Amino acid sequence: MGVVTGHLKHHVRYLEVNDLKYIFYYPIVNMSGGMEVIIKLQQNKNKLEPEITVSYAKMDHKLNRIICEIRQYEHIVYGTIEDKSYEIPLEDIIYFDCTEGRTFFYTQNGTYECKRNLITLEKELAHTTVLRIQKNCLLNMKYLRCVSPYPNHRLLAEMSNGEKLIISRKYIPDLKNMGREEML
Numbered sequence: 001m002g003v004v005t006g007h008l009k010h011h012v013r014y015l016e017v018n019d020l021k022y023i024f025y026y027p028i029v030n031m032s033g034g035m036e037v038i039i040k041l042q043q044n045k046n047k048l049e050p051e052i053t054v055s056y057a058k059m060d061h062k063l064n065r066i067i068c069e070i071r072q073y074e075h076i077v078y079g080t081i082e083d084k085s086y087e088i089p090l091e092d093i094i095y096f097d098c099t100e101g102r103t104f105f106y107t108q109n110g111t112y113e114c115k116r117n118l119i120t121l122e123k124e125l126a127h128t129t130v131l132r133i134q135k136n137c138l139l140n141m142k143y144l145r146c147v148s149p150y151p152n153h154r155l156l157a158e159m160s161n162g163e164k165l166i167i168s169r170k171y172i173p174d175l176k177n178m179g180r181e182e183m184l
Helices: 061-074 118-124 169-183
Strands: 008-017 020-030 036-044 076-081 084-089 093-099 102-107 110-114 130-134 137-140 144-150 154-159 164-167
Touching (some): 093 118, 118 137, 130 164, 130 169, 137 164, 154 169, 164 169
Antiparallel strands (some): 008 020, 020 036, 076 084, 076 110, 093 137, 102 110, 130 137, 144 154, 154 164
């Protein structure tokens, strides 16, 4: 339910047939002029795992952003702190950074070292909300609060935890392709 955000107007209809429960939210209209979305939730007690199906006429940046947000929940990243290993869900990671040949990732709860390099992580997380913003940094767009101009045609990214990261001009087009052109 947290996928569609903004000012929403919706109607809800509940239906139960045999062992299946349906909840329809229709139409959900983004009042700022965005796309119309119909969300259908179906409870099936015979299903072992949730299944998400997205039907669309044309893929656009906003729909792609929703899909990337959903895909983010598939990934776990392994990190260590003081020789203890942890499994961290990707949705909890704010950004990845490489310093002196070592890769780290940052969450609200701490900094972890990761055994994978940024190139490997970038490939594995290609269809998520993670985006390269510098040669040595990957950013989780979920935590991007705002951007502002920075010297030499770069951008300054402010994260939800207050940290500020520089977006190199080389990677600004990727930010636009991720569907965040409204921030630029």
